Amino acid sequence: MQDIDFDKKVKEMMESHHEAPPFGSWEKISSALDRKRARVIYFRRGLYAVSAVAASLLLLLFIGRDLPEQMDNAVRTPVLSENNQDRVEKLDKKEETKPGEAVAEKIRTIRHENKKVAEAVIKTEQPEQEANPHITDDRPVNKPVQAKKKPADNRQYDNYYIEQEQEKKSFRDWLGERKYKYALSTNLSSSLYKKSINLVSVSLGYQNDFIPSSLKESVQSQYVSDRRYAMPVSFGVQFQTDIDKKFSVGTGLIYTLLASNYQEISQSYSRDINQALHYVGIPLNAYYNLFENNSVKIYITAGTMLEKGVVASYRENTDGVKKYYSESIPGVQLSAGGGLGLEWKLNKDFGIYLDPSMTYYFKGKQPSSIRTAQPLQYRFEMGMRFEI
Amino acid sequence: MNATSKDFTDETELLDGCLKQDRKAQKALYEKYAPRMLTLCTRYVGNKERAWDILHDGFITVFDKIGSYNSTGSFEGWMRRIFVNTALMSLRKADVLKFTEELVVVEREVTNEHTALDNISSKELLRLIATMPDGFRAVFNMYVIEGYSHQEIAKEMDISEGSSRSQLSRARNWLQDRLKERY
Numbered sequence: 182m183q184d185i186d187f188d189k190k191v192k193e194m195m196e197s198h199h200e201a202p203p204f205g206s207w208e209k210i211s212s213a214l215d216r217k218r219a220r221v222i223y224f225r226r227g228l229y230a231v232s233a234v235a236a237s238l239l240l241l242l243f244i245g246r247d248l249p250e251q252m253d254n255a256v257r258t259p260v261l262s263e264n265n266q267d268r269v270e271k272l273d274k275k276e277e278t279k280p281g282e283a284v285a286e287k288i289r290t291i292r293h294e295n296k297k298v299a300e301a302v303i304k305t306e307q308p309e310q311e312a313n314p315h316i317t318d319d320r321p322v323n324k325p326v327q328a329k330k331k332p333a334d335n336r337q338y339d340n341y342y343i344e345q346e347q348e349k350k351s352f353r354d355w356l357g358e359r360k361y362k363y364a365l366s367t368n369l370s371s372s373l374y375k376k377s378i379n380l381v382s383v384s385l386g387y388q389n390d391f392i393p394s395s396l397k398e399s400v401q402s403q404y405v406s407d408r409r410y411a412m413p414v415s416f417g418v419q420f421q422t423d424i425d426k427k428f429s430v431g432t433g434l435i436y437t438l439l440a441s442n443y444q445e446i447s448q449s450y451s452r453d454i455n456q457a458l459h460y461v462g463i464p465l466n467a468y469y470n471l472f473e474n475n476s477v478k479i480y481i482t483a484g485t486m487l488e489k490g491v492v493a494s495y496r497e498n499t500d501g502v503k504k505y506y507s508e509s510i511p512g513v514q515l516s517a518g519g520g521l522g523l524e525w526k527l528n529k530d531f532g533i534y535l536d537p538s539m540t541y542y543f544k545g546k547q548p549s550s551i552r553t554a555q556p557l558q559y560r561f562e563m564g565m566r567f568e569i
Numbered sequence: 570m571n572a573t574s575k576d577f578t579d580e581t582e583l584l585d586g587c588l589k590q591d592r593k594a595q596k597a598l599y600e601k602y603a604p605r606m607l608t609l610c611t612r613y614v615g616n617k618e619r620a621w622d623i624l625h626d627g628f629i630t631v632f633d634k635i636g637s638y639n640s641t642g643s644f645e646g647w648m649r650r651i652f653v654n655t656a657l658m659s660l661r662k663a664d665v666l667k668f669t670e671e672l673v674v675v676e677r678e679v680t681n682e683h684t685a686l687d688n689i690s691s692k693e694l695l696r697l698i699a700t701m702p703d704g705f706r707a708v709f710n711m712y713v714i715e716g717y718s719h720q721e722i723a724k725e726m727d728i729s730e731g732s733s734r735s736q737l738s739r740a741r742n743w744l745q746d747r748l749k750e751r752y
Contacts (some may be wrong), residue, residue, distance in 0.1 A: 184741060188713040190686045191694065195714050198691035199604030200611060203621050207599050210628050211592065504592060
């Protein structure tokens with residue numbers, strides 16, 4: 182028998198042989214995988230926290246910086262009629278040096294010319310009216326449109342042009358003139374909800390909603406269970422802008438953690454599951470000021486928030502064997518609410534605020550949590566508000 | 570086959586589950602391959618306790634790196650490579666893979682070892698291979714059972730090809746001597 186045949190025979194025998202793995206080998210591997218995954222998750226959480234802090238610090242840096250002088254606002258957003266625009270363009274060609282002075286001069290020149298044009302219109306119109314003394318109210322008066330809003334004197338005439346200019350401001354200009362604020366907020370909901378041992382609910386079986394889908398098949402019907410919900414915690418950044426003196430709107434990005442614990446005890450086993458639901462949401466809020474002075478602002482707020490579950494993670498301990506699962510969260514969570522707000526202005530650009538409110542979480546295909554157990558919740562938001 | 574692995578009818582479904590870190594799929598994969606991989610580990614490291622450690626570390630690596638399996642070759646082949654590497658790493662740590670000299674290859678006429686192989690069980694053969702001296706056991710396993718070339722063995726074990734050949738020859742002779750003695 183040649184070496185090659187010997188090798189072949191050895192190979193065949195070894196490939197057909199199977200050794201039984203030791204008892205508990207899989208459980209050890211499973212626990213090691215859980216620990217490894219938990220390390221990854223802690224690392225990711227740390228990374229998110231560091232990123233959030235870094236982003237906040239970056240924003241704070243921007244607050245401290247003075248914006249460049251707005252002297253050239255008129256240059257960047259000229260509020261001129263088409264004819265005047267042509268004139269500015271002509272002047273631009275002539276004077277390319279000293280742009281600031283040149284443009285300021287241009288604006289003065291154009292306004293002066295506008296005045297002259299307007300005066301000319303008035304002068305030509307007035308004799309027309311006097312020259313037709315027999316025109317009665319029944320007959321339509323064929324007048325230029327400007328004549329209807331004819332100003333009484335030159336000062337009013339200036340205002341007249343300013344009004345016209347304002348009418349022609351674009352949405353972009355409007356946005357540029359808004360005052361913006363941003364808020365770093367923390368949100369605690371004190372709506373603690375606890376369900377103690379409840380055999381009736383077990384027989385109904387609705388507590389199975391809490392269990393990750395991978396475990397549902399293995400859950401037995403005869404057991405005693407208990408579930409507890411921790412206080413929901415949110416934090417995030419919100420931007421707010423004034424619409425007018427009393428009314429403002431805001432939006433932002435909010436992270437929410439909903440933590441719960443589920444315990445299940447039967448004759449043959451005990452199971453403890455910790456659930457953590459991570460949500461990211463975009464709120465849309467409206468604020469109406471009731472009272473405002475230099476140090477305090479009282480307002481009412483109403484709004485809605487659309488949240489998307491990022492991940493549902495479960496840490497399970499069944500008879501001492503620890504496992505870790507995670508699932509994606511389908512669908513979205515919509516909520517709406519309103520409340521009263523109070524802001525202490527510590528200086529011109531910075532304030533601390535408290536927004537107690539009531540929020541209703543609409544029913545959706547979301548995992549069981551304090552929101553599904555108690556859809557109407559009292560929320561307590563507090564944070565810092567900065568004016569940009 | 571128990572209830573857990575019944576849920577995964579084909580290997581693609583099983584691998585997809587493992588890729589999503591589905592624990593049921595991972596368990597099914599473990600149950601399917603653990604006996605074969607434990608045999609491999611025992612062949613390389615020689616004793617049960619160390620083989621169990623390699624089995625544990627190997628599966629952790631498999632579940633961790635399963636995303637890098639590109640479906641071109643057989644999955645079992647890919648897994649075997651991981652377990653062989655894990656075993657070699659363990660042997661390297663234990664400092665038993667050093668070959669300082671090239672041995673003279675002594676070609677021998679193989680006479681009745683084939684009948685001896687027919688007379689022993691696979692379990693007995695595994696025990697014989699497990700008792701082979703550390704140094705050339707690894708080369709024998711890689712060449713004869715896993716099908717590595719001498720070039721690949723030399724690269725994996727950081728030895729010369731000549732060394733690999735001589736270690737293989739010694740391993741064969743050693744095994745044939747043991748078979749002759751016993752049967």
